[in-house]
Amino acid sequence: MKTLFFTRALFVCLALLGLLMADPALAAKKSVKVGFIGPLTGGVSANGLGGRNSAELAVMERNEDPSAKFLYEFTALDDECKPNIGVQVGTKMGADRKVIGAVTHYCSAVALSVVDIYHRFGLPVIVWGAVQPDITYGNDYPEVMRICGTMINQNEEAAKFMRSQGYKKFAILHDTTDYGKSHKDFFSKYLTENGGEILGVFGVTSDQQDFTAELTKIKSLNPEVIYFGGLTPLGVRIRSQMDKLGIKAQFEGTSGIKSDAFIEGLGKNLAEGSLSFIEGTPTEKLPGGKKFLESYKSRNFSQGPEAYGAFAYAAMVRILDAIEAVGPDRKKVTATLNATKDVDTLVGKVTFDDHGQNIVPAISKYVVQDGVWVLWEDSEYGSGKRRLKH
Amino acid sequence: MRHHPSRDLIIPGPAGCVLMATALLAWSILFLKAEEQIPILVYMISGSLLVLVAALSDLHKSISATISSNESSWDKCMTLTLLALILIFHDDHYTLFLLGTIMVYATAVLGLNVQLGYTGVINFSAASFFGIGSYTAAMSSAAGLPSLPALLLGGIVAALVGCVLLLPVLRTSGHYAALVTMAFALLFRVFLEVNEWFGGPQGIAVAPLTLFGLDFSQDMQLWGIEFSFYVKYDLACLLLLVLAFGFVRRLERSWLGLSMDAVRCDETAGACFGVDIARWKITAFTVGNLLSGLAGALYAMMLAYISPANFAFPDSLLFLSILLLGGMGNNWGVILATVFVVVIPEKFQVIQEYRYLIYAALVLFMILYRPMGLLPRKARNYGRLS
Numbered sequence: 001m002k003t004l005f006f007t008r009a010l011f012v013c014l015a016l017l018g019l020l021m022a023d024p025a026l027a028a029k030k031s032v033k034v035g036f037i038g039p040l041t042g043g044v045s046a047n048g049l050g051g052r053n054s055a056e057l058a059v060m061e062r063n064e065d066p067s068a069k070f071l072y073e074f075t076a077l078d079d080e081c082k083p084n085i086g087v088q089v090g091t092k093m094g095a096d097r098k099v100i101g102a103v104t105h106y107c108s109a110v111a112l113s114v115v116d117i118y119h120r121f122g123l124p125v126i127v128w129g130a131v132q133p134d135i136t137y138g139n140d141y142p143e144v145m146r147i148c149g150t151m152i153n154q155n156e157e158a159a160k161f162m163r164s165q166g167y168k169k170f171a172i173l174h175d176t177t178d179y180g181k182s183h184k185d186f187f188s189k190y191l192t193e194n195g196g197e198i199l200g201v202f203g204v205t206s207d208q209q210d211f212t213a214e215l216t217k218i219k220s221l222n223p224e225v226i227y228f229g230g231l232t233p234l235g236v237r238i239r240s241q242m243d244k245l246g247i248k249a250q251f252e253g254t255s256g257i258k259s260d261a262f263i264e265g266l267g268k269n270l271a272e273g274s275l276s277f278i279e280g281t282p283t284e285k286l287p288g289g290k291k292f293l294e295s296y297k298s299r300n301f302s303q304g305p306e307a308y309g310a311f312a313y314a315a316m317v318r319i320l321d322a323i324e325a326v327g328p329d330r331k332k333v334t335a336t337l338n339a340t341k342d343v344d345t346l347v348g349k350v351t352f353d354d355h356g357q358n359i360v361p362a363i364s365k366y367v368v369q370d371g372v373w374v375l376w377e378d379s380e381y382g383s384g385k386r387r388l389k390h
Numbered sequence: 391m392r393h394h395p396s397r398d399l400i401i402p403g404p405a406g407c408v409l410m411a412t413a414l415l416a417w418s419i420l421f422l423k424a425e426e427q428i429p430i431l432v433y434m435i436s437g438s439l440l441v442l443v444a445a446l447s448d449l450h451k452s453i454s455a456t457i458s459s460n461e462s463s464w465d466k467c468m469t470l471t472l473l474a475l476i477l478i479f480h481d482d483h484y485t486l487f488l489l490g491t492i493m494v495y496a497t498a499v500l501g502l503n504v505q506l507g508y509t510g511v512i513n514f515s516a517a518s519f520f521g522i523g524s525y526t527a528a529m530s531s532a533a534g535l536p537s538l539p540a541l542l543l544g545g546i547v548a549a550l551v552g553c554v555l556l557l558p559v560l561r562t563s564g565h566y567a568a569l570v571t572m573a574f575a576l577l578f579r580v581f582l583e584v585n586e587w588f589g590g591p592q593g594i595a596v597a598p599l600t601l602f603g604l605d606f607s608q609d610m611q612l613w614g615i616e617f618s619f620y621v622k623y624d625l626a627c628l629l630l631l632v633l634a635f636g637f638v639r640r641l642e643r644s645w646l647g648l649s650m651d652a653v654r655c656d657e658t659a660g661a662c663f664g665v666d667i668a669r670w671k672i673t674a675f676t677v678g679n680l681l682s683g684l685a686g687a688l689y690a691m692m693l694a695y696i697s698p699a700n701f702a703f704p705d706s707l708l709f710l711s712i713l714l715l716g717g718m719g720n721n722w723g724v725i726l727a728t729v730f731v732v733v734i735p736e737k738f739q740v741i742q743e744y745r746y747l748i749y750a751a752l753v754l755f756m757i758l759y760r761p762m763g764l765l766p767r768k769a770r771n772y773g774r775l776s
Contacts, residue, residue: 041745041746077739078739078745081699082699082700083593083695083696083697083699083700084693084700087487087693087694087695088484088487088488088491088736089739091483091484091487092484092739094483095482095483095484096484108592109591109592109593109697109699112592112593112695112697113593113693113695113696113697114695116595116694116695121483132592134592176580176583176584176591177583177591178583178590178591178592178697179591181590181591182592203584205580
């Protein structure tokens with residue numbers, strides 16, 4: 001009786017042990033770890049999950065490719081869009097010597113706090129969604145690269161475009177977060193360089209409800225365009241209060257208002273003609289974009305890739321290519337990635353400058369037409385059929 | 391029949407403390423090393439089963455009797471356990487960072503404990519005072535002040551800024567006092583975001599701690615063994631925690647603590663017996679902010695980069711929930727709860743976006759079955775007579 005019990009117990013123990021030891025190391029290919037960090041919980045988790053799925057898709061596809069030299073193990077960590085948690089998970093990923101490269105961060109403040117950690121541990125990372133310029137330009141770390149554009153590109157394009165439309169006098173409203181403030185700075189810079197005139201700048205907090213004071217002042221300045229640097233909720237309030245006060249100026253936003261919620265919040269008529277600028281080309285218009293979307297759909301992820309999914313995918317493909325080329329060695333992978341020049345990816349040609357910043361990012365211009373965001377070139381505004389406010 | 395506590399004692403005095411500390415150490419090592427889903431679950435379930443068994447049997451009585459009758463050996467054992475953990479994980483940067491975070495947070499929450507747990511002064515802006523310490527350390531070391539004074543200044547400035555809030559805190563109570571401190575938390579964040587001088591919304595880099603020519607941000611080698619730079623930070627955190635813990639415990643057991651108890655339990659009755667209510671509220675508020683500020687300053691140096699988003703209102707709620715989870719007024723409870731709140735979401739990283747679901751379930755379970763916290767504060771026991 002007692003022996004039977006022991007035999008059984010032994011079996012259970014062995015089975016448990018087997019479960020714990022089951023490791024892909026048994027497979028013929030050497031396994032290599034690659035990582036992803038983004039906000040998987042919290043307010044911006046939709047973007048984070050889209051990015052994670054897209055990066056994971058790249059790894060899945062590579063593992064199905066019989067010519068791949070290694071078996072890739074994908075590990076994703078959640079930075080909650082909070083800088084101190086970012087440092088925590090960044091340390092975890094950097095200190096894990098098995099991780100050879102990673103696709104990291106959607107939130108700029110998080111990316112800024114963690115770049116030092118990647119440099120310390122020598123982990124090559126490609127930023128997939130954070131647009132603050134200092135992430136790449138504020139340091140000389142070869143380990144930190146970025147595939148998406150920065151606010152600089154976005155605002156340079158925006159300023160030039162608005163001037164080409166014949167606008168001269170601008171009023172600027174921005175929220176006082178990192179996002180809004182940096183947008184204001186870069187837009188002002190490029191606007192004055194291109195001969196525009198700024199009549200007034202107004203900072204507002206990111207949860208302000210009433211803008212009557214600022215808008216009344218703006219009305220008396222009588223600008224042709226009101227530029228708003230900030231996110232959708234504020235954009236909706238400002239645009240509708242502009243209407244209430246009878247301000248006839250053209251409304252121009254940043255990537256922050258390019259969402260369906262902006263149009264839903266304002267209604268078709270009020271949203272009509274609002275402008276937005278965003279990094280990247282819409283995924284379905286990219287070479288290979290259709291294939292990406294189909295492949296994404298076939299994996300049954302529970303969330304869509306969102307605006308920055310394609311960047312996360314392209315960044316992960318770059319890392320995997322580099323590992324295939326030089327083997328799982330952080331230093332060699334960093335050097336290979338730094339040398340990226342005119343490489344075709346899902347998001348177009350990619351070239352990293354001496355700060356690891358992709359310098360050929362496409363910027364798309366959008367305008368609201370009949371209740372949807374339409375690419376400027378495809379819109380009736382672009383073809384001259386309709387006209388913006390003057 | 392009245393139970394004599396010593397009759398329940400199965401584990402004898404100091405040896406019992408060593409035994410329990412060793413068991414705790416072994417479990418912590420296994421748990422912290424676990425990376426895969428299954429082992430993490432196995433350790434968590436086995437740990438909670440052990441606790442449950444102890445709680446249901448008479449074991450917990452003898453454990454608490456052993457601890458309370460051998461306090462100084464228990465304190466030493468716990469300090470040594472933490473020290474041992476730091477040394478065992480000497481080259482594991484991530485675990486060391488986690489340990490450092492736990493110790494710093496625990497120090498800050500001990501400060502909050504003096505305010506809310508001892509004296510009943512509501513503070514919904516603990517993270518702001520933590521942040522004031524961080525920013526003071528950042529700005530003053532950028533201005534060329536050596537690390538140690540910068541660290542101390544972090545605590546002092548937090549205490550001084552707290553004085554601004556004294557008048558509204560003294561004049562209000564209950565919900566109104568909560569609102570005043572909440573308003574301060576929001577104000578603090580906006581203030582940081584609009585001031586370019588403080589790095590603005592992007593944040594600001596913090597110089598590493600440097601003591602007696604020893605740079606804390608460099609890895610080091612001793613006797614041929616590689617030590618992570620976090621070992622040094624962890625030792626500093628441990629020192630701060632031990633000092634803070636000793637301080638708040640002495641505070642609790644002195645006549646000062648008694649007066650604070652009187653303020654918390656019944657202001658009117660206390661005043662009738664000659665307890666100066668305002669005086670003790672001010673003392674508790676200032677002492678608490680001092681501790682939060684000191685902890686914040688050390689955290690900033692360890693983090694090397696801080697931004698306003700680290701010290702937002704939800705972080706104040708996190709501090710408050712640590713205190714509630716641990717058991718208001720109980721300092722050991724604070725430490726236990728900090729471990730829970732910092733480590734458990736981290737260990738659940740393997741299940742990614744679902745991790746907060748389990749975390750929330752655990753919190754709900756706690757509220758249902760331990761509404762007074764993991765370790766509720768006990769009534770004062772004078773002299774352990776019986």
